[in-house]
Amino acid sequence: MVKQSDVIVIGAGAAGMMCAAQLGAKGYKVRLIDHAHKLAEKIRISGGGRCNFTNIGATWENYVSKNPRFARYALNEYTPQDFLSLLKSYGVTWHEKHRGQFFCDESSEVIIHVLFQECQKGKVKWHMPCSVLSVQQYNEGFILDTSEGLFQASHLVIATGGMAAPAIKSTDFGLGIARQFGLKVIEPRPALVPLIFDGEEWATYRELAGISLEAHIATGLDKKAVSFIEDILFTHKGLSGPGILQISSYWDGHSPLYLNLCPDKDLAKVLTEQKQGSKQQLLTVLSHYLPKRLAEHFLQQQGLKETFNWAEVPDKQLRQLALAIQSWQIQPKGTAGYKKAEAMRGGVDTAELNQKTMESKKVPQLYFIGEVVDITGWLGGYNFQWAWSSAVACARGI
Numbered sequence: 001m002v003k004q005s006d007v008i009v010i011g012a013g014a015a016g017m018m019c020a021a022q023l024g025a026k027g028y029k030v031r032l033i034d035h036a037h038k039l040a041e042k043i044r045i046s047g048g049g050r051c052n053f054t055n056i057g058a059t060w061e062n063y064v065s066k067n068p069r070f071a072r073y074a075l076n077e078y079t080p081q082d083f084l085s086l087l088k089s090y091g092v093t094w095h096e097k098h099r100g101q102f103f104c105d106e107s108s109e110v111i112i113h114v115l116f117q118e119c120q121k122g123k124v125k126w127h128m129p130c131s132v133l134s135v136q137q138y139n140e141g142f143i144l145d146t147s148e149g150l151f152q153a154s155h156l157v158i159a160t161g162g163m164a165a166p167a168i169k170s171t172d173f174g175l176g177i178a179r180q181f182g183l184k185v186i187e188p189r190p191a192l193v194p195l196i197f198d199g200e201e202w203a204t205y206r207e208l209a210g211i212s213l214e215a216h217i218a219t220g221l222d223k224k225a226v227s228f229i230e231d232i233l234f235t236h237k238g239l240s241g242p243g244i245l246q247i248s249s250y251w252d253g254h255s256p257l258y259l260n261l262c263p264d265k266d267l268a269k270v271l272t273e274q275k276q277g278s279k280q281q282l283l284t285v286l287s288h289y290l291p292k293r294l295a296e297h298f299l300q301q302q303g304l305k306e307t308f309n310w311a312e313v314p315d316k317q318l319r320q321l322a323l324a325i326q327s328w329q330i331q332p333k334g335t336a337g338y339k340k341a342e343a344m345r346g347g348v349d350t351a352e353l354n355q356k357t358m359e360s361k362k363v364p365q366l367y368f369i370g371e372v373v374d375i376t377g378w379l380g381g382y383n384f385q386w387a388w389s390s391a392v393a394c395a396r397g398i
């Protein structure tokens, strides 16, 4: 027997649950299918277990995409304030961290609880774990062959997310469906991901593992420089930390990175103009501006002894030292891959979708929401905001 409904949503993650709940509230008969055993694992592990569920300043400019402006309508349709109102109605409390990032006071579980309850209110029918074996267009809708039999619905919403964190059942299912129906897919790549470097080249930096500092990081994409000022972290294999995760989403796979490890000072000026009469060692001075181990590294690299008296080092060498620290150019070998990534870049080409409803322009009544779409947020709550906003825009459009 074929099980009928108005809408089938595949993927019970952030976007899928939000969309199903909203559709249920409109009175639609909705089925929500997910192949995982545990509900919304990505929400659970996010934000170190406290889910950075939005960024209060989210605008389309915080997204990486072939056409980031595509996100504008949905982000205006359902804003961070709207999500806060939903949480408030459940008595959920939160706090703001760095730069507009909102986290739960308790655990990420509360976000899952809110979305689950909203789905219950909308009488959403759960099918979990349930595998989708095939999707076909049928009359005015879609027919799905699943591990629970045949399902039919007039509308189909794909909310299966991206490929980051494969250990928790992330897949490229949504991209496969897009391709099956002839929709263009922008090549997917790991985003918000640590960068790794050539082993031999990195050997001299390996001893710096564990050092964290604020840096200005830039890279060129389509010849346009993109930059962030954020913390970076030296690791045994390369660089990580928020600044590197941010720039990784823009890294084109072959360009170098440009780092200024002392972004708020003109180091050449400080080192050359203030040395007169000083009795301090060069290492002591440099350690005011860099972590000591990093300062030692750069002195060694420049052939300068730590015991050198600052006042006696020629200006030319001090300028070279400053240049090495403030214009450090390095060539990543690659990313640490989907296993370590927090998001996927690329996805269903936004040119294929209606900006107001997320509906496919080629295949009426087929929708794509959340991370499966070529809209990738910066680090800091932007990806969840996109999940909520695109889900609500879609539900309102159906």
Ligand code: FDA
Pocket (backbone or CB within 6 Å): 010, 011, 012, 013, 014, 015, 016, 033, 034, 035, 036, 039, 040, 041, 042, 043, 045, 046, 047, 048, 051, 052, 053, 054, 130, 131, 132, 159, 160, 161, 162, 164, 165, 168, 169, 170, 171, 172, 173, 341, 342, 343, 369, 370, 371, 372, 380, 381, 382, 383, 384, 385, 387
């Ligand atoms: P999501 O991944 O949430 O849901 C997709 C669902 O589809 C899953 O339940 C999956 O099981 C299901 N599915 C996949 N393939 C299927 C198939 N073939 N059949 C049936 N079901 C299938 N973002 C943010 O804004 N703040 C944060 O703090 C974090 N932190 C964070 C930490 C880590 C470790 C990761 C990996 C990611 C984050 N993110 C984040 C990113 C954020 O989690 C992500 O962008 C959203 O969860 C995307 O929501 P979606 O609903 O699109 O996919």
